Amino acid sequence: MTKRQQKILLVGAGGTLGTAVGRALRARGHEVRTVGRSSGELRFDVSDPTQITALYQKAAADGPLDAVVCAAGSVPYKPLAEFSPDDWHSAFAGKILCQVELVRQGLPHLADRGSFALTTGILGEQPIPTGAAASLANGAVEAFVRAAAIEISPQRVNAISPNVFTESLGVYGDFFPGMGSVPLERVAEAFVRSLEGAQTGQIYRL
Amino acid sequence: MTKRQQKILLVGAGGTLGTAVGRALRARGHEVRTVGRSSGELRFDVSDPTQITALYQKAAADGPLDAVVCAAGSVPYKPLAEFSPDDWHSAFAGKILCQVELVRQGLPHLADRGSFALTTGILGEQPIPTGAAASLANGAVEAFVRAAAIEISPQRVNAISPNVFTESLGVYGDFFPGMGSVPLERVAEAFVRSLEGAQTGQIYRL
Numbered sequence: 001m002t003k004r005q006q007k008i009l010l011v012g013a014g015g016t017l018g019t020a021v022g023r024a025l026r027a028r029g030h031e032v033r034t035v036g037r038s039s040g041e042l043r044f045d046v047s048d049p050t051q052i053t054a055l056y057q058k059a060a061a062d063g064p065l066d067a068v069v070c071a072a073g074s075v076p077y078k079p080l081a082e083f084s085p086d087d088w089h090s091a092f093a094g095k096i097l098c099q100v101e102l103v104r105q106g107l108p109h110l111a112d113r114g115s116f117a118l119t120t121g122i123l124g125e126q127p128i129p130t131g132a133a134a135s136l137a138n139g140a141v142e143a144f145v146r147a148a149a150i151e152i153s154p155q156r157v158n159a160i161s162p163n164v165f166t167e168s169l170g171v172y173g174d175f176f177p178g179m180g181s182v183p184l185e186r187v188a189e190a191f192v193r194s195l196e197g198a199q200t201g202q203i204y205r206l
Numbered sequence: 207m208t209k210r211q212q213k214i215l216l217v218g219a220g221g222t223l224g225t226a227v228g229r230a231l232r233a234r235g236h237e238v239r240t241v242g243r244s245s246g247e248l249r250f251d252v253s254d255p256t257q258i259t260a261l262y263q264k265a266a267a268d269g270p271l272d273a274v275v276c277a278a279g280s281v282p283y284k285p286l287a288e289f290s291p292d293d294w295h296s297a298f299a300g301k302i303l304c305q306v307e308l309v310r311q312g313l314p315h316l317a318d319r320g321s322f323a324l325t326t327g328i329l330g331e332q333p334i335p336t337g338a339a340a341s342l343a344n345g346a347v348e349a350f351v352r353a354a355a356i357e358i359s360p361q362r363v364n365a366i367s368p369n370v371f372t373e374s375l376g377v378y379g380d381f382f383p384g385m386g387s388v389p390l391e392r393v394a395e396a397f398v399r400s401l402e403g404a405q406t407g408q409i410y411r412l
Contacts, residue, residue, distance in 0.1 A: 140346035147286075
């Protein structure tokens with residue numbers, strides 16, 4: 001099978017992960033259209049579902065996309081007792097709703113065998129103190145991926161669930177004692193696998 | 207170890223599951239205080255976090271509770287493409303936020319070794335068409351349980367994740383082809399196990 005060039009929408013392209021994923025996808029010969037709140041070719045805030053609608057109208061104006069990658073997502077970190085309802089709503093909008101709506105609204109703008117690759121993280125399975133919202137969001141997105149996969153076939157959807165990045169240990173290492181880490185390059189590889197492979201409903205844990 | 211009577215707050219006491227759980231807990235000699243939107247001793251809508259605050263002020267006015275059980279929770283079912291942002295918000299409020307806030311707000315009203323028992327369901331792991339919101343909510347709550355457990359110890363929290371109830375096969379059986387079912391009595395037993403046992407951060411799958 002000859003590798004075919006894909007037209008890929010990369011949301012969160014300016015972040016630590018998004019930068020690494022964009023580099024890996026371009027190295028594979030793909031066309032990457034970058035999306036960000038404050039950087040990138042397309043400026044949209046995907047935590048607002050109406051902006052996702054506008055994003056797709058612009059990004060798919062010249063024909064269907066082959067893949068949508070979401071490398072964006074943010075949640076508040078604090079001791080459980082200090083959370084507020086607004087904090088949970090913030091996690092919902094910032095890491096769940098945005099990814100779910102990128103899939104749902106993206107369906108008519110994606111090629112027949114196109115794919116979505118979402119981002120979760122190790123805290124969904126292996127929690128740390130102050131990380132309850134991150135765990136909740138990751139668990140939600142991973143269960144959604146399993147559910148969406150059986151409805152959207154032959155379009156596909158997977159999630160990449162990385163450990164803390166090796167490159168981020170200096171900043172976040174103390175929160176992940178003895179838990180190891182994963183180099184950004186290996187995480188980016190998993191996105192390549194998701195887009196160029198044929199599996200769906202998978203959670204790639206790194 | 208002698209079994210000690212527990213003072214238990216049972217949210218969603220009037221529903222199919224809540225009724226079975228209340229019966230099992232009373233059969234074990236526990237005191238059950240029933241909560242519901244439109245039935246029960248205490249009338250509160252736990253999908254509104256401010257009503258959870260009021261609920262606890264009333265329910266724990268005579269001293270800490272030994273356990274809080276949530277047998278409530280509702281989410282919309284429809285084909286993925288037909289969901290709207292409001293539907294996701296509805297699932298969030300109806301099955302995620304209510305359970306998360308019952309735990310968080312309940313911490314100061316719960317005995318030192320008291321416990322929470324939440325409800326998820328098989329769709330978190332085993333999806334069916336039209337069930338994306340249910341899957342998402344169950345995955346979120348299960349990951350939250352793992353995360354909360356490590357922060358609230360020696361207080362405890364578990365989730366019970368049942369298959370479709372045998373008693374509900376007449377109504378919902380067609381949505382669960384070949385997936386088996388579980389009698390309500392066995393599901394109720396898992397709540398007894400969660401409350402009278404010593405484990406935490408567990409998902410009891412039935």
